[in-house]
Amino acid sequence: MMKKPLSAAILALLLLASPTLAADAASAQVMPVLEMKPGTMTVMERFAPIYYADGGETTGSVYYAGTATAADNIIYTRPLERLYSFTFHPGVPEKLYYANANEFNIYLTAETGSGWSAESVVFTHTTYVRDLAFAWDQNGNFGLYFSEATGAGGDGRIYRVDGAAATPIYTVKLADVGGFWAGDFAFDYEGNLYLSSGNRVPASIYKVATGTGAVTKIFESTEGSIAGLVYRGGRLYYADWRQNIYRLDLSSMTSTLYYTNPARQWLSDVGFKERRDAAGSRPTAGTYTRFSTMPMAPMQKVLMPS
Template structure:
């Protein structure tokens, strides 16, 4: 009997304390209220929007735009003196340097952001034919290189090159049989050296992964509704333009694509990128080795022409 009275007195003392009283009320509420069961398939993680940059290949005077939110209006950071701008990339160690190309011309251009504006446009490399897409990446010896693609869409196999001074060194041949019979030249590297290729301005569209070390080619994503144009890798995700007014984010772990940015004022969003330092090991684009190991042929897809 004494132990029962002691327990009752302790209970009254605990409930008299505001802290313990709140805990008791909370416990009682949990007993009477339904409990939400969080499962991997239903849990939603809210993430901060990472400001993204993009180009519109439909403009006769090409610009690079900045989006601070998922529905931000046009915010131009740079406009060319003349000519289209399809693809671009920021220098990963000096993000004030902007490189870009017109997919229907042979040159790669560069401008630099200064305290008083942008420097004059200069040509850093001229290829023998059209330069479709460009990207920076580090090699296995930590040397930074500028890479670009040459492609004829459905007219033949394409090539990715590294700029070596006044010359271009091929590093990978994109066989149309491996990518559904169509490749417009868009590519990207991740932090482990894997290479990503996408179909370009045609529907349906796919993204392929070329695994470093083996060269194995796998189709990792397909869109039956949109094109997949310029793309960039960042922290486990691929961001890509749909050649219309939207940018999507593909989570590589889940294979889920979600709308990331939209702007009805745009015509043909052709490329995307991030302006930030990405020269630290483990968080920078890397070039791998792509000795051909296996292929995964797919049926040819319908061709859609770029504007001239």
């Protein structure tokens, strides 16, 4: 049988008989409530190991940064030539895809039990491949995406690799992005597309809304460039074409220094190595209705900063 709750009179007698209980009850009346604010959560959040490329190296590598202050480790080095952009396969993260922004090829290598497999070409474009990203489309189809761009020389494009062909999915009009785009892009989990201006200052990030194709400048930095970027859990992580990686919180539009290494030259791209094929964590390519075919200016090589 369920017992009845104590009456107010009985509770009062208990409090008089037990000073400790009375003191606890009194303190409970004034105990402040701990409110978890965004800043508190940021302090508690652990550093997520991040990977990056250094476009300034004549023989390019992908590096691993395990903490915000520890020295990095090289995980892979090309046999020859630079490495500007890279992406890990989100379903098989042992596979590493990469490109030299002044070559036409997309390359693949994979971790094996005895090291890395030999470099192989998985796709050859008709001009320079600037940046890479994996994503699912609105129908649940998975694919590899890449960009071509000429800086200020003309509108750029983003393509999906379809076997031996490349299907254009979006044209980046220079008029929408301040007159300059170096080819860096990223998808979030809802299908929105993000474009960064590249190796120029002031630098900007633009958001292309899925469904409408509306382009909005969401962030600007006068401190440095914004090169390769990646989306993860409500934030954008980007390289500044110098020695730093920043994290941009998209809810507050606050950018904070995430990692720095003065030993590096020109950090050109960033990425995470993890399975990201579960629902709710998939990079997704949306539908951008403003796509149009436009003549392209002659392709130009990436100009290195002095």
